[in-house]
Amino acid sequence: MIPRIYIPADSGALALGAEKVARAIEKELKERGVEAKIVRNGSRGAYFLEPMVEVATDKGRVAYGPIKPSDVKSLFDSGFLTGGHHKRWLGAPDKIPFFAKQTRLTFARCGINDPLSLDAYKSLGGLRGLQNAVAMAPADVVKQVTESGLRGRGGAGFPTGIKWKTVLDTAGAQKYIVCNADEGDSATFADRMIMEGDPFVLIEGMAIAGIATGATKGFVYVRSEYPHAVATMNKAVAIARKAGVLGLNVLSSPNAFDMEIRVGAGAYVCGEETSLLNSLEGKRGVVRAKPPLPAIQGLFGKPTVINNVISLASVPIIMDKGAAYYKDFGMGRSRGTIPIQIAGNVKHGGLFETAFGLTLGEIVDDIGGGTASGRPVKAVQVGGPLGAYFPRSLFDTPFDYEEFAKRDGLIGHAGITVFDDTADMLKQARFAMEFCAIESCGKCTPCRIGSTRGVEVLDKVAAGIEAEKNLALVTDLCNTMKFGSLCALGGFTPYPVMSSITHFPEDFKPAPARVAAE
Numbered sequence: 001m002i003p004r005i006y007i008p009a010d011s012g013a014l015a016l017g018a019e020k021v022a023r024a025i026e027k028e029l030k031e032r033g034v035e036a037k038i039v040r041n042g043s044r045g046a047y048f049l050e051p052m053v054e055v056a057t058d059k060g061r062v063a064y065g066p067i068k069p070s071d072v073k074s075l076f077d078s079g080f081l082t083g084g085h086h087k088r089w090l091g092a093p094d095k096i097p098f099f100a101k102q103t104r105l106t107f108a109r110c111g112i113n114d115p116l117s118l119d120a121y122k123s124l125g126g127l128r129g130l131q132n133a134v135a136m137a138p139a140d141v142v143k144q145v146t147e148s149g150l151r152g153r154g155g156a157g158f159p160t161g162i163k164w165k166t167v168l169d170t171a172g173a174q175k176y177i178v179c180n181a182d183e184g185d186s187a188t189f190a191d192r193m194i195m196e197g198d199p200f201v202l203i204e205g206m207a208i209a210g211i212a213t214g215a216t217k218g219f220v221y222v223r224s225e226y227p228h229a230v231a232t233m234n235k236a237v238a239i240a241r242k243a244g245v246l247g248l249n250v251l252s253s254p255n256a257f258d259m260e261i262r263v264g265a266g267a268y269v270c271g272e273e274t275s276l277l278n279s280l281e282g283k284r285g286v287v288r289a290k291p292p293l294p295a296i297q298g299l300f301g302k303p304t305v306i307n308n309v310i311s312l313a314s315v316p317i318i319m320d321k322g323a324a325y326y327k328d329f330g331m332g333r334s335r336g337t338i339p340i341q342i343a344g345n346v347k348h349g350g351l352f353e354t355a356f357g358l359t360l361g362e363i364v365d366d367i368g369g370g371t372a373s374g375r376p377v378k379a380v381q382v383g384g385p386l387g388a389y390f391p392r393s394l395f396d397t398p399f400d401y402e403e404f405a406k407r408d409g410l411i412g413h414a415g416i417t418v419f420d421d422t423a424d425m426l427k428q429a430r431f432a433m434e435f436c437a438i439e440s441c442g443k444c445t446p447c448r449i450g451s452t453r454g455v456e457v458l459d460k461v462a463a464g465i466e467a468e469k470n471l472a473l474v475t476d477l478c479n480t481m482k483f484g485s486l487c488a489l490g491g492f493t494p495y496p497v498m499s500s501i502t503h504f505p506e507d508f509k510p511a512p513a514r515v516a517a518e
């Protein structure tokens with residue numbers, strides 16, 4: 001049997017040098033006259049081990065990583081094609097603790113095979129969910145998704161089945177499925193990993209959404225910073241169309257569904273669903289007032305499902321194994337699994353899919369391994385740039401929508417950024433206001449004006465100018481933004497600002513006192 005070597009080609013692994021490693025391996029194979037098949041898979045998500053090269057042996061896959069081009073000669077010398085020992089030897093991928101501790105439902109296939117092999121997708125259970133869906137009445141598909149307890153993974157955590165039911169129940173000659181792949185939150189890369197590592201699961205999820213709601217056309221709105229994801233999705237859509245997964249008769253059924261990929265122009269606010277719709281329609285990315293809900297009047301005024309990549313990519317497993325199977329994972333009202341993206345100053349950064357319920361401390365200390373700098377963890381921002389900063393004293397918070405909300409935080413798209421004790425939380429609070437000022441769409445006053453005033457007032461605090469009075473003003477301003485903004489960009493910016501002030505008051509002391517304290 002010709003040996004198979006797996007080298008990831010997703011943008012995370014490429015950024016860490018996977019292409020150079022692939023070339024070095026090709027060269028070495030040639031020089032040694034050895035025949036082997038190189039498969040470019042996606043990443044499994046342990047970015048601290050990327051580029052992670054795997055070899056298929058008689059006893060299963062063996063992984064090595066992180067591999068540099070300079071390791072390649074010694075890899076061959078140590079017989080890696082048959083799983084030989086080497087300083088970068090990691091053993092069977094599923095036994096590596098970072099993977100062994102995960103529960104992979106949505107990411108079950110991600111990183112294992114060539115993402116564009118439909119046969120490989122099917123061999124690992126792909127298309128079974130869609131197969132079931134085409135044989136069911138639309139209302140029963142919606143019922144399954146509702147009963148699974150799946151909530152939107154884009155940030156708001158709205159029940160997916162309820163959204164689908166609104167679209168199903170709304171009459172319309174044309175309905176749409178829009179996939180939100182804008183993924184603008186800091187520390188997030190789950191959407192990108194799926195699009196680059198297992199694109200058919202998203203296509204399958206979108207086709208199921210179409211069948212469930214009567215939508216025949218779908219669009220994936222991808223951020224422009226994701227050229228690899230765009231290329232992979234375009235190729236995957238063409239393959240799916242050719243194979244009859246998409247088209248006038250999805251899997252030979254009477255249901256029609258087709259889709260296209262669209263690239264955004266680069267604005268954080270275009271991840272907000274109504275702004276995204278404007279952008280998709282070719283208009284300026286400004287937030288629309290709700291109502292009407294997009295489910296009733298969405299893209300081009302038609303009933304539209306807008307869901308995040310992970311929400312849609314979680315549907316195939318629900319339709320394959322049933323609502324009860326999915327619902328069995330998780331805690332409280334947070335059902336199923338959540339792909340947590342661990343980033344920032346952290347030793348073991350990567351994607352960790354697990355049932356809801358792990359504590360923040362378990363995620364940061366046990367899974368993440370603490371900071372990369374080796375210094376104590378000071379703060380963790382959960383939920384992207386609009387998420388709260390949690391101190392160690394809140395590390396017992398379980399990863400659950402309601403538990404985070406109780407502590408004035410949010411899960412968002414489940415990205416977490418770790419900071420060590422050198423972080424200055426006043427600077428972080430200022431950054432949040434500045435981010436909001438730059439990214440504001442300008443439609444409403446609390447956000448458009450408030451964020452700029454917020455930067456100015458925090459600058460006064462930093463300069464020690466009437467610090468107490470100005471901090472009170474920031475609090476007042478945050479309340480106005482929280483309750484008076486039209487969308488969550490202005491409405492949630494108070495989370496990082498107020499959590500910094502509440503949990504790290506020492507960083508907001510007037511300048512001379514801060515210097516004395518240091």
Ligand SMILES: Cc1cc2nc3c(=O)[nH]c(=O)nc-3n(C[C@H](O)[C@H](O)[C@H](O)COP(=O)(O)O)c2cc1C
Pocket residue numbers: 151152153154155156157158160180181182183184185268269270271272273274306307308309311312487488489
């Ligand atoms: C400023 C802002 C940015 C957002 N960015 C994203 C994004 O990048 N991706 C996403 O899926 N949802 C984003 N959302 C949430 C969407 O508005 C919407 O709730 C989501 O796409 C719905 O899908 P879901 O129910 O599957 O989560 C953003 C919201 C706001 C207010």
Ligand code: SF4
Pocket residue numbers: 269287439440441442443444445447448485486487488489490491
């Ligand atoms: S909160 Fe900001 S981004 Fe949202 S509508 Fe108002 S101005 Fe636009």
